[in-house]
Amino acid sequence: MEQPKPQVKADKEINLKGEVCPYTFVKSKLAIEEMLPGQVLRVIVDYVPATKNVPRSMQNEGNSVLDVSKLNDNDWQIVVRKG
Amino acid sequence: MLDFTEEEIKRYSRHIILKEVGGRGQKKLRESSALVVGLGGLGSPVALYLAAAGIGTLGVLDNDVVELSNLQRQILHGTSDIGRQKTDSAENRIRALNPGVKVTKHCARLDKNNVERTIRDYDVIIDGVDNFAARYLLNDACFFGNKPLVEAGVLQFLGQIMTIVPGKGPCYRCVFPEPPPPGSVPSCQEAGILGAVAGVLGVLQATEAIKLILGIGKPLVGRMIIYEALSGSFREVGFRPNPKCPLCGEKPSITELVEYPVACEEQRQDAVT
Numbered sequence: 001m002e003q004p005k006p007q008v009k010a011d012k013e014i015n016l017k018g019e020v021c022p023y024t025f026v027k028s029k030l031a032i033e034e035m036l037p038g039q040v041l042r043v044i045v046d047y048v049p050a051t052k053n054v055p056r057s058m059q060n061e062g063n064s065v066l067d068v069s070k071l072n073d074n075d076w077q078i079v080v081r082k083g
Numbered sequence: 084m085l086d087f088t089e090e091e092i093k094r095y096s097r098h099i100i101l102k103e104v105g106g107r108g109q110k111k112l113r114e115s116s117a118l119v120v121g122l123g124g125l126g127s128p129v130a131l132y133l134a135a136a137g138i139g140t141l142g143v144l145d146n147d148v149v150e151l152s153n154l155q156r157q158i159l160h161g162t163s164d165i166g167r168q169k170t171d172s173a174e175n176r177i178r179a180l181n182p183g184v185k186v187t188k189h190c191a192r193l194d195k196n197n198v199e200r201t202i203r204d205y206d207v208i209i210d211g212v213d214n215f216a217a218r219y220l221l222n223d224a225c226f227f228g229n230k231p232l233v234e235a236g237v238l239q240f241l242g243q244i245m246t247i248v249p250g251k252g253p254c255y256r257c258v259f260p261e262p263p264p265p266g267s268v269p270s271c272q273e274a275g276i277l278g279a280v281a282g283v284l285g286v287l288q289a290t291e292a293i294k295l296i297l298g299i300g301k302p303l304v305g306r307m308i309i310y311e312a313l314s315g316s317f318r319e320v321g322f323r324p325n326p327k328c329p330l331c332g333e334k335p336s337i338t339e340l341v342e343y344p345v346a347c348e349e350q351r352q353d354a355v356t
Binding site: 022023025026027029030033034057060061 | 087092093096097099100102105106107
């Protein structure tokens with residue numbers, strides 16, 4: 001059984017519903033660039049490939065992915081802590 | 084989002100994705116300026132790639148009109164531009180590629196009276212000139228004005244490039260103290276140039292200019308890359324600042340701008356690049 005994930009308060013949230021790759025990552029990256037190390041970004045997407053691509057690219061840039069989970073039938077959240 | 088329009092995010096997305104560029108780097112490009120001296124075989128790809136990259140201000144300098152014999156290598160200009168000033172043709176082409184770039188036209192030939200004020204407002208200078216007089220004038224003016232200069236030359240199937248950052252490495256005169264005697268080095272008009280070779284070197288110059296602006300990687304300072312197209316080889320030759328350099332050495336003999344006569348076979352701007 002998967003443990004419920006502790007809720008992390010996001011410092012910034014962006015809604016990228018309707019966006020596809022690579023703009024899901026491009027816009028996530030632009031958002032996190034403006035944040036301070038340790039701050040948390042919550043990204044909402046509805047493009048399923050982005051739930052793999054955005055976390056991978058975010059990790060490649062030195063950030064930590066705290067959560068990728070389905071919110072409802074259409075939407076996902078990706079929670080990232082800036083490295 | 085942030086300071087970028089949706090259009091800019093899409094246009095520059097492949098840059099922004101790069102770790103070394105990102106949104107910050109893209110903004111740096113937008114806030115920077117570069118001067119392309121000579122809108123020929125080298126200057127054409129330089130201007131196009133800097134414009135495509137989203138440089139804020141692009142200065143374009145040339146005093147010539149487009150001729151049919153230019154079009155084999157000078158991809159900034161088209162057949163319908165024949166007879167037009169190269170600066171006008173360049174402006175149109177750059178605007179069509181990227182309307183976000185501010186184009187500043189300098190329809191002039193560099194001389195010792197205008198070179199310093201021409202380069203003053205630019206962050207990076209790119210040398211695409213076709214004669215030794217202008218090449219040495221630009222090197223000296225960039226040294227006195229403390230401007231980074233991306234230097235290149237091409238002939239036949241050969242090209243060479245080096246980046247000159249005053250105080251950080253050798254200048255052009257450290258390597259070649261004086262221009263060669265007039266007539267000893269043939270011009271492209273006499274000797275020919277494979278158009279695509281000028282393209283290779285111009286694209287390398289654009290890359291160097293972007294690296295300088297972004298402050299990423301290792302510039303070609305103190306390193307000359309020599310491209311030999313027939314063998315398909317790149318060679319790197321290292322140079323140190325020359326203590327006997329007449330310009331930046333310990334006892335410089337050149338303390339103000341000097342203007343060499345343009346050799347007669349070099350007088351036509353379309354002679355080289």
